[in-house]
Amino acid sequence: ETGVTQTPRHLVMGMTNKKSLKCEQHLGHNAMYWYKQSAKKPLELMFVYSLEERVENNSVPSRFSPECPNSSHLFLHLHTLQPEDSALYLCASSQGDRSPLHFGNGTRLTVT
Amino acid sequence: AQSVTQLGSHVSVSEGALVLLRCNYSSSVPPYLFWYVQYPNQGLQLLLKYTSAATLVKGINGFEAEFKKSETSFHLTKPSAHMSDAAEYFCAASSGGSYIPTFGRGTSLIVHP
Numbered sequence: 189e190t191g192v193t194q195t196p197r198h199l200v201m202g203m204t205n206k207k208s209l210k211c212e213q214h215l216g217h218n219a220m221y222w223y224k225q226s227a228k229k230p231l232e233l234m235f236v237y238s239l240e241e242r243v244e245n246n247s248v249p250s251r252f253s254p255e256c257p258n259s260s261h262l263f264l265h266l267h268t269l270q271p272e273d274s275a276l277y278l279c280a281s282s283q284g285d286r287s288p289l290h291f292g293n294g295t296r297l298t299v300t
Numbered sequence: 301a302q303s304v305t306q307l308g309s310h311v312s313v314s315e316g317a318l319v320l321l322r323c324n325y326s327s328s329v330p331p332y333l334f335w336y337v338q339y340p341n342q343g344l345q346l347l348l349k350y351t352s353a354a355t356l357v358k359g360i361n362g363f364e365a366e367f368k369k370s371e372t373s374f375h376l377t378k379p380s381a382h383m384s385d386a387a388e389y390f391c392a393a394s395s396g397g398s399y400i401p402t403f404g405r406g407t408s409l410i411v412h413p
Contacts, residue, residue, distance in 0.1 A: 192343070219399050230405040231390070244400060278343050286332040286351075286394040289401065291343030 191215065194279050194292035201269065202300055209264040209295045211279030220262040221289065222254060223278040231278075237262065269299045302327055304393050306404035314412050319363075319378040321407050323391030326372065331393040333374040334401065335365055338388040347389075350374060361385070386411045 192213045201207050213220065222234040236244035237256040251273075253265040262279055276296050280289040307322040325331060332351050336344040348359025355367045365376045374391060388408050392401040 194343075221400075231403045233400065236400055238399070280343075282399055285397065285399050287399060288334050288346045288349050289336075289344070289392075291336075291345070293341070293343045296341070 192279055192281055192290050192292035194277075194295050196295060197293065198296045198298075200298045200300060201266070203269060203271070205269075206265070206267040208266065209277055209279075209297075211262040211264075211292055213260055213262075213279075213281040213290070215281055215283070215290060217281035217283045217287075217290070218259055219282045219284065220256060220259075221280040221282070222262065222264055223280065224275050225278055225294070226275040234264075266297075269297075271299050273297065274299045302331065302393055302395055302402045304391050304402050304404040306389075306391050306407050308407055309405065310408045310410060312410040312412065313381045315383055316380050319376070319381045319385065319409065321376040321389050321391075321409065323365075323374045323376065323404060324372050325374065325391075325393045327393065327395060329395065330367070330369055331395045333365075333367065334392045334394070335359065335363070335374075335376050336390040336392065337361075338390065338406075340387075344390060347376070381409075381411050383411050383413065385409060 195210045219238045224232040235254040255263040276294045278294045279292045303326045305324045334349045335347040338344045348357045350367045358364045363378045391404040394401040
């Protein structure tokens with residue numbers, strides 16, 4: 189398997205649930221990213237990990253908690269979300285300075 | 301700070317017509333530049349990238365882009381639009397010393413039969 193794989197593809201959760209999004213990259217890259225994509229809004233960078241160390245946390249609410257246990261895996265733990273958190277969550281990876289990003293197909297999250 | 305501007309949130313063309321999607325960057329030092337395409341319910345996919353080797357860059361699916369330093373532009377073109385080109389297109393820039401790109405807001409390309 190190659191590329192960047194995200195699971196699940198779709199997720200519906202209530203505001204009191206706890207769930208996790210998973211991302212796995214098979215490209216040997218050393219940086220991983222979480223983006224949020226909402227309708228009619230620009231891409232929002234949420235978190236960046238380089239060599240498993242968080243290097244960017246873009247003022248994201250604490251109800252989103254990232255985890256990067258190794259350079260191939262990235263998680264986004266979700267708890268007590270709000271309806272406005274409904275969006276497409278994209279994971280990406282890259283190989284260092286000024287390299288292009290490789291994206292997964294995203295998780296479509298709906299918060300009810 | 302780096303910024304990327306894509307003029308026009310929507311561009312509509314007829315099948316077979318020229319496609320022109322505009323992108324301007326703000327940087328005193330030319331960055332690396334990228335165009336991505338996003339089809340419905342998918343992630344972004346790299347179309348092409350400029351890394352200072354050549355000013356005219358050819359990408360996948362017949363697209364190309366020309367880097368013009370004097371205009372700080374990196375517009376995307378395709379001579380003849382196909383229905384399958386309908387998608388969202390994003391321009392992005394990365395500056396030296398950073399692996400966090402700056403994305404434009406995206407342009408939705410609509411192709412009419």
